[in-house]
Amino acid sequence: MDRLPSLKFAKRFTEDTLHHYSPRGLLLYFLALALIPAVIIGLVKGHVMSIIVNATGFALYCLAAMLLRRGLAAEASTRMNRWLNATKWPLKLIAALLVALTTGLLAVLGAQQSLPVSLIYGVGALLGMYLSYGFDRPKPFQLTEAHGYSGDEIRQTLTGALATIKTIEQANRKILNSELNQRIDSICEIAEGVISELEADPRGIRRARKFLNVYLDSVKQVTEGYAKTHRQSASQELEQNFRQALDAIESAFQEQQQKLLEDDMFDLDVKIEVLTAQLKREGIM
Numbered sequence: 001m002d003r004l005p006s007l008k009f010a011k012r013f014t015e016d017t018l019h020h021y022s023p024r025g026l027l028l029y030f031l032a033l034a035l036i037p038a039v040i041i042g043l044v045k046g047h048v049m050s051i052i053v054n055a056t057g058f059a060l061y062c063l064a065a066m067l068l069r070r071g072l073a074a075e076a077s078t079r080m081n082r083w084l085n086a087t088k089w090p091l092k093l094i095a096a097l098l099v100a101l102t103t104g105l106l107a108v109l110g111a112q113q114s115l116p117v118s119l120i121y122g123v124g125a126l127l128g129m130y131l132s133y134g135f136d137r138p139k140p141f142q143l144t145e146a147h148g149y150s151g152d153e154i155r156q157t158l159t160g161a162l163a164t165i166k167t168i169e170q171a172n173r174k175i176l177n178s179e180l181n182q183r184i185d186s187i188c189e190i191a192e193g194v195i196s197e198l199e200a201d202p203r204g205i206r207r208a209r210k211f212l213n214v215y216l217d218s219v220k221q222v223t224e225g226y227a228k229t230h231r232q233s234a235s236q237e238l239e240q241n242f243r244q245a246l247d248a249i250e251s252a253f254q255e256q257q258q259k260l261l262e263d264d265m266f267d268l269d270v271k272i273e274v275l276t277a278q279l280k281r282e283g284i285m
């Protein structure tokens with residue numbers, strides 16, 4: 001029987017899956033809907049000021065919800081690229097300020113609260129937005145040049161590697177075996193660890209490029225190949241061969257993580273060629 005997935009795997013799987021669609025930010029729309037009865041009552045009673053205040057609050061809450069949702073969606077789309085701005089404007093911060101301003105205005109003009117009390121309402125709304133959604137992330141980290149590679153070249157290499165990791169994770173979701181899922185997830189975590197090391201100290205980028213561009217791409221091909229093949233042929237032998245391949249890959253990744261940024265260079269080419277030939281013979285690639 002397959003083992004239950006680890007908490008790390010569950011967290012990674014859940015986060016990536018929720019980025020396809022997330023209900024986050026929809027609460028603000030419900031907050032706006034709560035003002036509709038007040039607008040209707042104002043219309044019935046002929047209170048022009050009440051209509052203006054509540055209708056304006058409704059529009060501002062809806063605008064804040066729209067900006068927040070866009071900010072969250074943009075943030076999710078750049079989750080794996082911490083060297084890019086999610087948006088040109090700080091949409092989440094603007095949304096939070098709009099909610100705070102609207103709440104304060106509704107308190108002072110709609111509920112006839114005093115200015116200090118209304119200010120407290122506004123600050124509380126701003127704090128609630130921050131605790132619920134946070135503000136926009138700071139200016140992206142700038143990579144410095146190293147060993148003849150510019151900061152942009154290093155960024156492109158690391159960005160490409162992160163995109164490959166995401167592709168591997170997508171293929172991993174198609175494999176209905178929790179044990180294999182965990183092994184692939186572990187390989188992705190090791191690769192992300194290498195990227196984090198290069199981000200902190202890009203001086204090892206020359207030696208790491210082969211690992212990121214070639215070896216990681218081979219893992220992608222292997223995983224995608226098995227994800228496609230195992231649905232067509234539920235073979236125990238095929239699964240065992242893939243399991244052995246993942247053992248070899250994970251072992252190589254762990255060793256390479258230790259040696260990539262050192263002078264001792266691990267012979268990746270031979271391992272890649274042997275592993276690729278084996279997997280092609282077994283029908284995985």
